[in-house]
Amino acid sequence: MRDGVTRQNGTGEAAGSPAGPDDHGWDDSLYNDRAAAGRHTLPQQADGQDGASLRRAGERAPRSRRRRILRWAAITVSLTILGTAGAGWAYYQHLNGNLGKGKRSSGGSDVAKPKADSKGQTPINILLIGSDSRNSAADLKLGGSKQSVGAKPLADVQMLVHLSADRRNMSVVSIPRDTRVHIPECEDPKTHQKYAATTNSIINETLGRGGPGCTLDTWQNLTGVYIDHWMMIDFAGVVQMADAVGGVEVCVKQPVWDRPLPGVPGGSGLKIKAGKQKVYGRTALQWLRTRHAFFDDLGRAQAQHMYLNSMIRQLKSRYVFTDTGRLLGLAETATSALDVSEEIGTVRKLGDLAMQLKSVPSNRITMTTMPVVQDQQNLNHLVPKGADAARIWSMIRNDIPFDANGKAKTATGGTSGATPTSSAAPPGPSAAPAATIPVSVINGTAGGSGIPVSGRAGALAKTLADAGFSKAAASPTQQPSAGTVLSYPAKDGGQGKADALAVAAILKLPKNVVKKSVQVSSITLLVGADWRAGTDYSKTLPSAGSVPSSARAINGSDKNACMDVYKPYVW
Template structure:
């Protein structure tokens, strides 16, 4: 028995050695972890990154150009599992969303400066997943516990390990274009997905084609691709639960073995034991309490912006970030769930008149800073001062020196701020109330805090238990499908699917 156990241990350790691991973050941004609930449980946030890097011949053979260009984080999803493991969510940010990317130190030790108003996919340009983590934490104020990253060949390996996943398209879909350059070389850009209308089981390369398809779905942007990816994930979740995959140690081990050859992860998640533990946690969540959602966004209407019409976050994105940061369920079953409780008053009384407090208005609402400063002065914080600098915050945060926790609790209790809104900082010299876009009105934060089921109305959300999910194909060059049309760019008419021509270069 000891010999068998020893061999098993060595086998698992040998598989662990296959993992490619890296640091969790890049050291430029650090959002505090949430405090444990009364049972000692904490939520789990894992950033899932899909890289278009072609670091191997197998990646190159699966599509795209192998010209040595920097990698991009073309898929960025945050998996959130609640502290009590009763609900979960997957939030996607489209690759073309304009954000501020923090400074990044690459593998050679070279620090690259921060970048303003860049597409979020470029956060992986220096091939450091921790820089993507920093970008997300800076943007959302959500603490991230782990990251996993998969490239083209990794998707194929994992799709084969899982087995076929059912997907649905309402119309015939074909995602490639035949283009001939000035030298007569034929190119066929696109995912090369070809499927007749209806429900199909996809695996291997075809699963990768489905997950990469962008121009052929919906409006031809990354928004449609995110929806198709959510459909795939939801179907996979239903399938794995119906087959009891995540509760079967042998099946989990099989998937974990495939993962060692398919993904990279941060150092704390890069082991079979850690991945198996995560699978068991996910198995506790019912399918009808798993929500997939794309962050609220809109296209720029500025005529001076680039031709690709950058995607901008909508104001309501901050409420979605706040819900996840505060571990508020997104599914409709939780519509009656209470908001996070306000921070209790400190045990010992605090002389409010001695508290030095700055108020910064990052909500986007004119006059909000002055109004909140006056409110605090009226509540006894007579040394509250309005900071007139132009700032922008997604989440409301009360930053305080570590020696002034009691004073911070007094302010938070007065305003109805939850404990998750308090952040101790070694560099802070006084308390600073940073009012975010999640608190545009009202004297107390509790009245504006997200409630359960509070997915913004302009966010595209799906439920993992919904078996009716199906993709619409981009009807280009027309605005819709019609029997009178005989040719579409991303679809075909008739019963015979087209053959994808071979590129010559």
């Protein structure tokens, strides 16, 4: 078990993701390039001659199908900084045993799964976590100091991958590790130790307070986004994959050497010339870890996004995984490095997930970082940047693409999700007379920024009262929320839903914000950070491609992205 994750049949604990030098004293000399490590060979089956029997042809078909699945499983690796692949059925159980598995959730969050669209599909949200654990010999071999053994792991890399309901676009959002957040009460699934909720901790501490499930619940509460799965990885598998695909192209505008400077210890050791070039093995690892030379954690996230986009393009343009031996070597490395939430804890399930990602073209993939500002409570920390961060999460919740390369916009401003409240009467009971429906309005506009909009609940309660909902009233309490939610009591069933939809129609709220809840006693409108002004919610919905500039978006088709280097690290 590692960080609350169970590994059933592996040969030992997998390495955590390398920590930054300023975290645990990284020693790059401990890492060696292993371009050919872990490769396997399988007996070759002779090609059938003309007139070969149908039986032999039938034997080859399943293998061909498995190879297709494995190839796209490998593409999933690059899309999400993770690795998964499989091979023949005899090898299948071995790879399943390599995978670590853990509870999806270990904290408190009541964010509901979104409703399916007209085709029965929902978006898929996956939280990717890079752990800096140094609690095994394998971890220490990758780097770090002995003094770090036994320390609680930190989740220094966190990214949310959003695959749209129509499976035509993908959005990725990173959150900087030093972002101060509200962490709910969590229980460590390994020790069963409980950790009290806190508002004064940074997001990378969540992993040590209850494992990946605590990190997931913290994200859900922060963003209002339901997260289906988590995956926790180390960088070693990604680095070896760089070799497997023949290197990954990166770019710097100036020659860079990320090294210790007077008064600034650490540094990844990255030393490359200016311009475009491919990186392999150790250099690829250094690229992913570089922070100082790229100014800060925001720069490091942008460099990681550039690396991933480049790897995706390379995978899409070349059939690098048709070599069975190379593919199996990657599978061995990847599954040994990967921990997943238990509901996707088999190679087959990961392969199925990969197949859903395969049709997303490069120009429909967008990588971003959550907009942040300096935390005035602690200038070494960050907090979400008000309206900009709220826009990002609104786009994810409403399944609005980060790119504008898809279909034309709908009336609500998006291309999928965000379905407006229909004027047609829904099946079931009719809404009660407006004057008989009590509605509580709560100001949650502090979500994401910490700064509420004064009088927001009262303003919307008045709008409802003017429309005939005379029992609408503003709550005296506040409840910070990233997104707006209209809840009705679960005990009221169809009647409660009909009444809630009548309220939604007045404010032009989309159906996907209407939820049943066991935690409310009457219809409750929680006004989130995504709706800080106005009385028509539909006007707040972002349009496709309207990602704020502060999110530092990089499109997957951008081959000219290039990193600026902080002047002290130019050589």
